[in-house]
Amino acid sequence: MTGLNTILDDLILNQVPHIHLCNEIKPSEKQAISLYKDFEDAVPIIHSIKPKQNQKKIHNALPILNDLEKNKKVQGATPQLQTQIFYLSGNIELGGNLVGVDIIKESKLSNIQDYIIEGSILDLKNTENGILLGAGVVEKMSLSVGRKVIVSTAKGDKFPLKVVGIYQSGIADIDNIQSYTNLKTVQRILGEAENYITDINIMLYDISDTPALVGVLEKKYNVSAVDINQMNAQFETGSNIRNLITYAVSITLLIVAGFGIYNIQNMLIYEKMNDIAILKAIGFSGSDVQWIFLSQATFIGVSGGILGLIVGLGLSRLIDTIPFKTEALPTITTYPIVYNPTDYLIGLVFALLCTFIAAYFPSKKARGIDPVQIIRGN
Amino acid sequence: MSYILETKNINKFFGKEKPFHLLKDIYIGVQKGEFTSIMGKSGSGKSTLLYILSTMDTDYTGELYLQNELVTGKSQKQLSYIRNKKIGFIFQFHYLLPEFSVLENVMLPAKKLAMKSAEQIEEDAIDLLKKLHLGHLVSKKASKISGGEKQRVTVARALINEPMLLIGDEPTGNLDSFNSENLFQLLKNLKEEKGLSLLMVTHDEDLAKRTDRTIYLEDGRIIK
Numbered sequence: 097m098t099g100l101n102t103i104l105d106d107l108i109l110n111q112v113p114h115i116h117l118c119n120e121i122k123p124s125e126k127q128a129i130s131l132y133k134d135f136e137d138a139v140p141i142i143h144s145i146k147p148k149q150n151q152k153k154i155h156n157a158l159p160i161l162n163d164l165e166k167n168k169k170v171q172g173a174t175p176q177l178q179t180q181i182f183y184l185s186g187n188i189e190l191g192g193n194l195v196g197v198d199i200i201k202e203s204k205l206s207n208i209q210d211y212i213i214e215g216s217i218l219d220l221k222n223t224e225n226g227i228l229l230g231a232g233v234v235e236k237m238s239l240s241v242g243r244k245v246i247v248s249t250a251k252g253d254k255f256p257l258k259v260v261g262i263y264q265s266g267i268a269d270i271d272n273i274q275s276y277t278n279l280k281t282v283q284r285i286l287g288e289a290e291n292y293i294t295d296i297n298i299m300l301y302d303i304s305d306t307p308a309l310v311g312v313l314e315k316k317y318n319v320s321a322v323d324i325n326q327m328n329a330q331f332e333t334g335s336n337i338r339n340l341i342t343y344a345v346s347i348t349l350l351i352v353a354g355f356g357i358y359n360i361q362n363m364l365i366y367e368k369m370n371d372i373a374i375l376k377a378i379g380f381s382g383s384d385v386q387w388i389f390l391s392q393a394t395f396i397g398v399s400g401g402i403l404g405l406i407v408g409l410g411l412s413r414l415i416d417t418i419p420f421k422t423e424a425l426p427t428i429t430t431y432p433i434v435y436n437p438t439d440y441l442i443g444l445v446f447a448l449l450c451t452f453i454a455a456y457f458p459s460k461k462a463r464g465i466d467p468v469q470i471i472r473g474n
Numbered sequence: 475m476s477y478i479l480e481t482k483n484i485n486k487f488f489g490k491e492k493p494f495h496l497l498k499d500i501y502i503g504v505q506k507g508e509f510t511s512i513m514g515k516s517g518s519g520k521s522t523l524l525y526i527l528s529t530m531d532t533d534y535t536g537e538l539y540l541q542n543e544l545v546t547g548k549s550q551k552q553l554s555y556i557r558n559k560k561i562g563f564i565f566q567f568h569y570l571l572p573e574f575s576v577l578e579n580v581m582l583p584a585k586k587l588a589m590k591s592a593e594q595i596e597e598d599a600i601d602l603l604k605k606l607h608l609g610h611l612v613s614k615k616a617s618k619i620s621g622g623e624k625q626r627v628t629v630a631r632a633l634i635n636e637p638m639l640l641i642g643d644e645p646t647g648n649l650d651s652f653n654s655e656n657l658f659q660l661l662k663n664l665k666e667e668k669g670l671s672l673l674m675v676t677h678d679e680d681l682a683k684r685t686d687r688t689i690y691l692e693d694g695r696i697i698k
Contacts, residue, residue, distance in 0.1 A: 384586070
């Protein structure tokens with residue numbers, strides 16, 4: 097379950113930077129009317145607010161990038177230039193999204209490399225007019241590596257690009273429209289200067305720094321900053337609920353097992369009633385007897401727990417080798433399994449706790465057995 | 475005169491709503507090296523008395539002394555220790571732990587007492603078994619020996635901590651006449667050789683007559 101969670105999380109999160117800087121299109125926070133002192137106490141009602149006129153590019157993008165690289169919390173920042181294009185095939189136009197990236201930098205910070213199913217990042221780096229085409233586009237247009245695709249900008253300018261690789265993220269919506277190429281190529285296609293950058297993606301060393309840093313960056317660079325939690329709130333919920341189910345099932349199993357042990361101990365105490373009585377008669381105290389049963393339960397707990405862990409590990413290993421292919425997850429060839437020592441530790445601790453509690457009550461009963469009644473009863 | 479075991483005015487009631495007066499004003503004294511038997515009909519309270527004397531039953535009024543030391547009112551833990559060290563038990567049913575070997579069964583009380591090293595205990599246990607002519611059983615499993623043998627093994631177990639008092643609840647009750655004679659002789663020899671005090675509940679009039687003293691109980695009272 098955790099393996100699947102991690103894979104699904106990675107699927108989304110790895111394609112999403114921790115912080116995304118861009119010039120978002122939105123209305124001004126302060127409308128002109130709020131500057132009027134006369135209306136200070138009034139509630140202004142403005143109809144048909146229009147978004148603020150703004151350029152798409154990030155102002156001073158290159159200095160910002162330099163500044164970000166110096167920040168100690170930042171693992172790296174990559175420039176991106178996103179633009180709407182059309183893939184042309186004869187007279188068919190296919191809407192798409194072209195992302196200009198610094199591919200070497202990008203591959204260091206995200207695992208884009210994992211999603212390239214044909215070609216490599218170096219091919220893109222070394223080919224000036226190269227393009228990493230989304231798998232959906234490739235299929236729709238019957239293309240393959242080495243062939244050319246013509247893209248057209250919104251303005252109508254057409255450019256031939258060479259397909260150097262195929263990219264499949266596993267999310268059909270992205271694969272059907274998105275393609276990657278070098279930053280410079282896009283700048284040239286758009287006829288813009290080298291400092292024309294629309295987005296900056298930032299990866300941090302510690303993801304928990306994100307919320308704090310977002311506000312700082314927003315003010316410092318006067319851009320919109322969106323953090324990962326904002327973008328993926330619903331995703332977190334999904335993971336949490338899956339985790340909850342995992343734990344609920346495990347705890348249910350342990351409780352059932354606990355009742356099993358409780359029963360066994362209870363039966364055992366009835367069966368050993370005579371022996372308990374004789375032990376007490378020859379000088380063993382109640383706590384000695386209780387100790388015997390508790391240590392037995394602990395032995396069951398420890399050996400059962402360790403055996404369970406070993407069997408579990410073995411099964412995980414086995415499942416790990418079973419082929420598991422799906423269109424949606426191109427990087428996966430076998431069932432995703434996570435080997436997390438903490439999980440094994442939690443399992444062991446729970447098992448011990450469970451057996452101890454399950455054995456405690458029967459052992460208490462054994463402690464209280466009156467030897468006289470047993471011996472006379474016979 | 476000093477008694478190994480002495481009771482003063484012991485009374486026992488059964489039940490809470492309508493208490494049944496089971497034992498009435500019991501005064502007993504057992505001297506060192508004395509072989510005492512307790513006789514009485516079923517329901518006369520002789521077993522009840524025995525369990526009180528053995529410190530296992532603490533639900534009574536009156537006073538119980540072991541070697542002039544008041545035992546009544548001591549905690550369960552202290553009583554366990556006393557039983558372990560000073561009293562040996564033989565029951566009607568043999569009550570060996572069936573999973574263990576004869577030797578381990580005999581060693582058990584001594585291991586609990588933990589006054590000697592494990593090797594010493596093992597040596598003592600083997601010696602004791604040999605003395606009781608049970609040497610050939612040492613490594614056998616307790617569940618694999620005959621009833622008469624089992625009962626003699628319990629005697630060995632009762633003696634391992636060298637108690638001063640041996641208490642038996644119809645020790646011969648479950649044995650045939652040959653084995654019961656065998657056991658009786660064994661107990662008698664122990665008394666004579668080691669000066670052990672013996673206290674035994676029995677149904678067998680003939681056996682009782684051969685002990686030093688017989689206490690007759692009827693309806694919870696000592697009548698003789």
